[in-house]
Amino acid sequence: MRSLLPTMSTKSFFISIVVTLILVMGAVSYVRNGTSISGAPGAEATAGNNIEITDGIQYIDIDAKGGYSPRKTVAQAGVPTIIRMNTRGTFDCSSSLVIPKLEYKGFLKPSGVTEIEVPAQESGSVINGLCSMGMYNFAVEFQ
Template identity: 40%
Template structure:
């Protein structure tokens, strides 16, 4: 007789957990489009946050337009503060909190531009279309 309440409790717990897994909302953050590209006058501005990696990791922007790659930090003390953009010859340790603008000429705003942290753990890409 004592086994019946235990079995019922286990089954109820399994149903609750199974329901939470089956009907629980999945995060859509990986599917959401991030609006990190804007125009200021004749220049295209691409904003990328650097903290615990780079966000967003992939950006699509217009090719052939003078561009500013704007790296923003806010209490960043990890390796994403030491960034390199090899195609631009850019390498710098960013301030822990601040904004760093990197000029990208219209001639270099072509194809895919990649950035990486000093340890190679984190990266970002800008696809110019």
């Protein structure tokens, strides 16, 4: 009887751990769902997460390496804009960038940031960028 007692308490100890884990996991997933639901309406208007507006200038970050990312950006119309092309060890042709609408042609440095000024765009305007060979591209749509 005495030897059974530790076994019993070990068993109940494990059960209580399992129950605690289930409760904790439930609470965590509840909190996560809660945040994502309450976070959605507060998200910055229609701006994508690669956009920030500082002192009235809209900055759009696009990564160039083996293509462009994000491929599509929705930005705000009517705001002077700077596209920041970010490179990090970019030695492929995505460093040779053409933006026809801006009459821009340039080579991005292999690593760093190249800023391209874009005058405020009308709603509905789309600016396309592509590598000089035309195999990679990205689009910024202004709304």
